[in-house]
Amino acid sequence: MKKVISAKVIENLLKEGGDPRSLPANVIFTPAAQDIISNFQRLGKVKKSKKQSPPIVPNYEYTWKEGSDVRTSNAINEFFHSPEIKLLKERICEMGRRLYSKDFTDGNGGNITIRVGDDLVLCTPTLISKGYMTPDDICLVDFKGNQLAGTRKGSSEVTTHIGIFKYQPKAKACVHAHPPYATAFAIASVEPPTCIIPEAEIFIGKIGLVNYETPGTLENAEAVGKMGVDHQAIIMGNHGVITWGKDVEDAHWKMENTDMYCKTLWIASFMGKEIRNIGSSKLKELLEIRNNLGMDDPRTGMRECELCDNDDFRPGVICKTPNQMKNDKQTAYSQNCGPDVEDFIKKTY
Ligand SMILES: [Zn+2]
Structure with a gap:
């Protein structure tokens, strides 16, 4: 044998x-x-x-020439079925599968967009599971939400994504989902604290929180769009999360980062210990790393006392550094010397 x-x-x-x-x-x-x-x-x-080629850094960002959007129905049709756009449709489906597999969407929840022109957006259709889309399901709309191509009707929530594209030109793709941990922060209206985990500071930055508005309305698009200028991850009150990135995978990463961060905070809040704050000077070092990776941060250039400002209620979280707490005690005591205040300070700290 x-x-x-x-x-x-x-x-x-x-x-x-x-x-x-x-x-x-x-x-x-x-x-x-x-x-x-x-x-x-x-x-x-x-x-x-062959000589070995230099290593490649992947870049899936779609670029277009300003003022060159297709206009006629023939040109739109050709563009919509071009190999470049087909690749983006496949990537949208792939991100949909990832969202669904992580329980970030249920039923027909969530939506994904990629900006492909001054006034052109590829988007997921309404009433479809994000886990089972094919490239033929993807639609093309303009900035007013008018459908330009595709057999399925585009999602009405695309207006929120367009709000971000209008206010933040660096945003090339958006992902919206209802990841359970970050959505818990949304319904409790709790803005996640900063200065806790270094990777969150570098790769998400400060997470924004906007008040509830009806999904798909211009009010929601305006509020989210404005928040998107300085925030790549935005928690929409009583609703879910929307993130943007330089490409669709980048936007998806921000979604994963946001929910993992909220999940970790939530778990830590049950440990019966203070969640420690890394402090403003350490945050400055992280912002430098973030800037070196080409990601802007509105906190760059802020004074140290303005960083790590987490005065809102955070379950289990005491976000002030020991020095800040000491200063607060002295300030509060010197401004309000009554016995009630002293008692309050003793109880609080
Ligand atoms: Zn939603």
Whole structure:
């Protein structure tokens, strides 16, 4: 009987610097082993004939020439079915699957957009599960929300995304979902505190909170759009979260980051301990890292005393540094010397 060589055997051989071509001719390779050998031979040839290329930083941002939006129905149709747009439609479907798999959307909840012109937006349709979309489901609308292409009707909530695109030109894509932890902050109207976790400061920045407005209305679009100028993640009161990014995956990451941050805060609030604040001087270092990664932050240039300002109610969170707390005690006491105030301070701190 011929000897069968598995993928594992080939992997080990390659790890030790061996060559599969040195194996006897009367052996049988499993299909997986054959794949590894073909790859080895192919890559071996590439190495000999080509110089190694520099590493690539992926950039999925869609760019267009200002003032060059398609106008006629034929041109719109051609544009809508072009390979570049097809790729973006596929990426929207992929982000939809990710949202759905993480329980960030249920039923037909959530929507995703990519800006593809001065006045053109690719968007997910209404009444569809974000986990099961195909590229043929995606629509094209203008900034007034008029449908330009696509067989399914675009979501009415696209107006909120357009609000962000109008006020923040750096926003090239938006993701809206109802992730449970961040949405819990939305219904409790709690703005997540800052100065707690370094990655949150670097990759999300300060999370914005806007008051409830009916989804899909211009009031909501205005409030969210204005908040989007300085915030990449916005919690919409009693509703959910909308995030923007330089491309659709970036916008999706902001959604993941936001919900994970809210989840971590929520869990920590049950531990019976103070949630510590890293302090303003450390935040300044993080803002520098954020700026070096090409992400603006409205807090850059603020005075230290203005950073880490978390005076609102936060469950389980005492966001002031020990020095701030000491100063507050002295200020409050010197301004209000009555016994009630002293008692309050003792109880509070
Ligand atoms: Zn919604």
